[in-house]
Amino acid sequence: xxxxxxxxxxxxxxxxxxxxxxxxxxxxxxxxxxxxxxxxxxxxxxxxxxxxxxxxxxxxxxxxxxxxxxxxxxxxxxxxxxxxxxxxxxxxxxxxxxxxxxxxxxxxxxxxxxxxxxxxxxxxxxxxxxxxxxxxxxxxxxxxxxxxxxxxxxxxxxxxxxxxxxxxxxxxxxxxxxxxxxxxxxxxxxxxxxxxxxxxxxxxxxxxxxxxxxxxxxx
Numbered sequence: 001x002x003x004x005x006x007x008x009x010x011x012x013x014x015x016x017x018x019x020x021x022x023x024x025x026x027x028x029x030x031x032x033x034x035x036x037x038x039x040x041x042x043x044x045x046x047x048x049x050x051x052x053x054x055x056x057x058x059x060x061x062x063x064x065x066x067x068x069x070x071x072x073x074x075x076x077x078x079x080x081x082x083x084x085x086x087x088x089x090x091x092x093x094x095x096x097x098x099x100x101x102x103x104x105x106x107x108x109x110x111x112x113x114x115x116x117x118x119x120x121x122x123x124x125x126x127x128x129x130x131x132x133x134x135x136x137x138x139x140x141x142x143x144x145x146x147x148x149x150x151x152x153x154x155x156x157x158x159x160x161x162x163x164x165x166x167x168x169x170x171x172x173x174x175x176x177x178x179x180x181x182x183x184x185x186x187x188x189x190x191x192x193x194x195x196x197x198x199x200x201x202x203x204x205x206x207x208x209x210x211x212x213x214x215x216x217x218x219x
Contacts, residue, residue: 002026002083005054006063007033008214011076014176015064016213018080018169020206022087031063036219077106077173084169091169101163102170109177112148116141117180124183142187149191152178156193160200167201175201 004019006012007030019026034040034050041050048054049061058065058074065074068086073079081102084092093099119141128134152174155162162170178198181187188195201207 001069003029003067005029005031005057005065005067007031007219008210008217009219010063011176012064013210013214014076014172015066015079015083017176017207017210018083018091018172020209021091021172021204022083024087030217032219033063034061076176077110080169080173081106088169090166091172093168094164098163098168102168102173105162105170106173108148108151109174112151113145114177114180116144117177120184120187121180121182129183138184142181142184145181145187146190149181149187149194152194153191156197160197167204171197171201 002019002024004012004015004026006015008016010033016028029047031051031054032046032048034048037045037048039045040048045051049063055061057067057072060074062074064076064079065072066079066083068082073082081099084102085099086092093102120138123129123134123138126134129138159165161167162174175198178194179202182198188198202211
């Protein structure tokens with residue numbers, strides 16, 4: 001059976017959403033980030049990213065990780081491409097060209113969007129969006145996101161989804177990265193096709209189920 005390691009409030013959301021889309025059985029072990037615990041290595045501490053039991057599985061101590069009947073894989077974007085190809089039918093690539101495009105979009109969002117989008121997400125999570133320093137940080141990040149968002153806008157002005165004119169793993173991977181920038185509405189409003197695509201992805205029942213579980217997660 002597939003086992004997914006990682007709490008919902010982490011990049012594991014990508015893999016947990018994918019599992020919901022696939023409708024496959026899986027075991028979920030909510031490994032929490034060590035930084036969220038006062039003494040992550042203390043006796044009786046929750047299983048976390050510094051726990052020896054977990055670093056034996058993923059020496060980097062990052063989440064998520066999967067164990068699929070003995071095959072261990074980390075890095076959320078790679079995990080999703082693997083799951084889509086193995087279990088995904090329409091969610092996975094239909095040929096080499098589609099597989100290459102899914103890899104392209106995963107690398108694109110990871111290198112061109114995620115870092116600056118996370119700055120926006122963090123500012124929002126920490127309640128700094130309205131402070132002068134927070135506004136300046138968010139605006140700087142948004143400014144650097146305009147070029148990659150313009151590239152996404154151009155693609156999504158021609159198609160509702162990123163690969164093959166259908167919802168695929170590429171959309172899950174990209175949407176979960178673009179989501180980090182969602183608190184800054186002006187950036188999304190300036191790219192209406194990106195905004196509408198993101199909302200379309202988030203309206204899917206599998207995303208909604210994952211998001212409800214995330215909201216109810218006890219930290």
